[in-house]
Amino acid sequence: MTVRWGLIGASTIARQFMIGAVRAEGGEVAAVMSSSADRAASYAKENGIPAAFSTLDAILGADIDAVYISTTNELHLEQSLAAAKAGKHVLCEKPLALTSADARKIVAACKAAGVVMGTNHHLRNAGAHRAMREAIASGRIGKPIAARVFHSVYLPENLQGWRISKPEAGGGVVLDITVHDADTLRFVLGSDPVEVSAFTQSAGMAAGGLEDGAMCIWRFRSGVIAQSHEGFTTRFAGTGFEVHGSEGSLFGRDVMTQKPVGSVTLRTASGEEELTFDRGDLYARSLGLFHKAIDGEGAPSATGEDGVWSLASAEAALQSARTGRAVAVDPKLGEIA
Numbered sequence: 001m002t003v004r005w006g007l008i009g010a011s012t013i014a015r016q017f018m019i020g021a022v023r024a025e026g027g028e029v030a031a032v033m034s035s036s037a038d039r040a041a042s043y044a045k046e047n048g049i050p051a052a053f054s055t056l057d058a059i060l061g062a063d064i065d066a067v068y069i070s071t072t073n074e075l076h077l078e079q080s081l082a083a084a085k086a087g088k089h090v091l092c093e094k095p096l097a098l099t100s101a102d103a104r105k106i107v108a109a110c111k112a113a114g115v116v117m118g119t120n121h122h123l124r125n126a127g128a129h130r131a132m133r134e135a136i137a138s139g140r141i142g143k144p145i146a147a148r149v150f151h152s153v154y155l156p157e158n159l160q161g162w163r164i165s166k167p168e169a170g171g172g173v174v175l176d177i178t179v180h181d182a183d184t185l186r187f188v189l190g191s192d193p194v195e196v197s198a199f200t201q202s203a204g205m206a207a208g209g210l211e212d213g214a215m216c217i218w219r220f221r222s223g224v225i226a227q228s229h230e231g232f233t234t235r236f237a238g239t240g241f242e243v244h245g246s247e248g249s250l251f252g253r254d255v256m257t258q259k260p261v262g263s264v265t266l267r268t269a270s271g272e273e274e275l276t277f278d279r280g281d282l283y284a285r286s287l288g289l290f291h292k293a294i295d296g297e298g299a300p301s302a303t304g305e306d307g308v309w310s311l312a313s314a315e316a317a318l319q320s321a322r323t324g325r326a327v328a329v330d331p332k333l334g335e336i337a
């Protein structure tokens, strides 16, 4: 069956990555919705999408099987709940909502409706991160002890809008990037965070009280401690992901990105080894697994519950930055009916 997708949000991420990913995985981009009828029409034309709508009811009433939600963050809750109610499968962008309590509502609604729900955490689909996860799980670094995540970038000018000016739209680097780091740490380490301590800053780009830089220290259930650095304002920092264990260290370089690039080096007593890994498109893999889940096979690469975890982690980081104390991370998954 060809999955017919409706795009909720005439966004940059859909245009740059997700439309191509849907098509690469045999899906059809059947419709797009924007809050502006003109934008919907021009976006549809530019991207070869047959139908354009300017209301949620209209796109949910169209002949589509699934929605990909990539509007600004404050809209994800209402749009996901409506899509689930209309019986559409839901692939939603991170953060799933502005609070983890709202994210749990989305997951519960999708469960009740019997539709597949996924969170678009692309980094789990990167060959580099999967190679690191496998190396750790197969004991190649011995007992994991510590991790370091370098994910401070320069926000491209075309994206310097709501992310740095609108708290009400869920702006700020923590909801934008820390959610990804929390998810990737959980995925690579195979363990959940239990507490976080964070400092945030406004280093000159963000306004309205929003943060454009964050440093977090995490403690995981396994005993691993980790540090992560997220930012919008550093042009030359580069990205990386390291995990250090009793018998070896993994160095991922240039791997906190949307493209299947970068390198992973394993250093042990025997020397250094470059790990080889799958260089496939991250977003296409996410789509492929989502399509399989619709067919009843497996689960999306990041589920709704994973999205609750990452948002609960980011929420705890923000609370820590506000209060100056370490904060427990608790996704309260048991509250999902």
Ligand code: NDP
Pocket (backbone or CB within 6 Å): 008, 009, 010, 011, 012, 013, 014, 033, 034, 035, 036, 039, 040, 070, 071, 072, 073, 093, 094, 095, 120, 121, 122, 159, 161, 176, 258
């Ligand atoms: P954009 O700013 O490109 O799009 C968000 C919304 O802004 C759109 O839905 C659109 O509203 C409106 N908009 C976009 N361009 C214009 C314009 N030129 N004029 C007027 N309005 C415009 O956001 P992103 O694509 O960067 O992010 C969207 C979502 O995706 C966020 O939730 C973000 O966190 C997530 N994201 C995830 C990534 C990942 O790798 N997983 C990467 C990047 C973003 P309307 O639809 O009403 O027209």
